[in-house]
Amino acid sequence: MTIPACRLCGAPRPDAPGAAAVAGWVSDRDERGREGWFCPDCARRHVRDIESKLDVEWW
Template sequence: MDEETDHPARPGAGQVSCARCGVVADGDTAPVTWICSVENGRRQYFCEDCSRTHIRAIEGRLDSDWW
């Protein structure tokens, strides 16, 4: 429980981007409507539009490379 949490790679200081389409979120954290996925030990964020488009693959726990 005392482990350091890795934060996503950011395109600029204080920005989070969608790993699928590249859209940049406002602010320094991902909005609550975005999905966070850990793939191969790396944390990735997906925007609301990409999440909705690929929800079945996400729920099926398929890696984003597949969809």
């Protein structure tokens, strides 16, 4: 099993159980239906892009 990482910067998502370990991570589905993740830093940096559902290629 691979540990999910941020789609933009590649930071690994924490493997620890519990909501506090993954707080701030954002789940996303691309245009092909694949699930991806954004770390808290990238999610904050691109919050408007995420909310407007722009493709990652536009960022």
